[in-house]
Amino acid sequence: MENNLNNISVNFKLNGEETNINVPSNTTLLEVLRNHLGITGTKEGCGTGECGACTVLINGNPELACITLIGTVEGKEILTIEGSVAGGPLLKSLQVAFLEEGAVQCGYCTPGMILSSYALLSKVPKPSREEIKESMSGNICRCTGYKKIINAIENVSKQLGGEAE
């Protein structure tokens, strides 16, 4: 069986760039991002998969980096809040909308919030307010009370609709 050693070599695409890393096999994706690669936009909140602060996109799906073993991302594409190029205009629009709407206060949940909403809007460009609430339910914010976050996502969704028409 392969990798019967403490260290593991993993290849994946991080924000559009091929990345190779050699780390102990009990390392999480979150630890690789923050401690080994030094990109600290992705936050650790609870560390046990409840708060959504560490949400990143893995092959386009919102998943939790704090409970993702690094070995499981072999060959996959990862998008974090730093991926301004790989994330394209949608990532930028969401960041701008969050700022304009005042959806950011302490900012700790924001990277996770933006990536969760990025996943939603790339799958469902015109979600209802209810759909937004439902798909954002895995991200906890202790400052804003959510209303401004949902407004920001709605604003971007309207912009998307405008482009399509």
Next chain:
Amino acid sequence: MKLPHFNYLKPNSIDECLDFLSQQGQQASILAGGSDLMVHLKQKTEHPSYVVDINNIVSNEINLEKDFLKIGAMARLADISKSKAVITAAPVLAETAKKVGATQLQYMGTIGGNVCLNTRCLYYNRTPQWKQSKPGGACLKSGGNVCHAAPKSKQCFALYQGDMAVTLIALKSMLTVVSPLGEKNIQIEDFFTGDGLKPNKLKKNELVKDISVPLARNTQKAVYLKLRNRESIDFPMVGIALALAVDEKGLIQNLRMVVGGINSAPVLVPELENIFLHKKCNQFNFDDGKRFEIRKLIEKKARTIDNALGSARYRREMAGSLGLMALEKLCH
């Protein structure tokens, strides 16, 4: 939160995996989606020497076959909730998958992993530091010999809080389990032991490969209701799956209610069949006497003690209420 030390393995074939598990199974944990296992590892409720990733070797496909909806054990809950095949053949399964955890956990979690969830308890799912601070030491499930929830008990009351299995039992589904001896099919209701210490019969060198949901011949109605502490994320305090078939005359056939979260295994309430069988489905008369009787039948299945959020009595009575709601929803 740091993970403890272990080796991560990713076998390339089922045989290779089962070979390894036959030798080292006692020291190994199986990684499917990881959404539950990783939390166990961080909290040190599991401390394996090996974590065996089976995503390369167990299917995640969802296929509509002649008599069955076949779901690979590695199918993600998010894929199940969106799958056309599932929505056509067993919409209640999609509805159930949508009620597991939160969005991200549905993208990570698998149906196989959800079925094989370990039982949970307020006194078990804790860090070692928390457990050490408890007089009397480790609980039964943690390898000690006391139960902190029921101090004189010699049995474990940890609760089975999976969602998918509850609905799968209501739909009479079957599991395919692979072992070094070959494949075998198990009715999913026989998969559970009812023992809080070891909730299912899966041996250390066995894997759940896929799940077959029989296609309904008659018109089938089904629903899954879930009560949880936070509507957005938590495990069920109570989960109720109800499936019934209606024949061409509109009479109820094969009513199956399964209750999760109130016992160490999902439990069926077969006594309800006596009340509902061969009755006209959309005109069932729920008078006060019937309501009381139904609630009591369901509540009797609860083995709740104060080992989860919400008091034992609250969760027991809510099982009755939710069960009644499910019946009213489908038969009123």
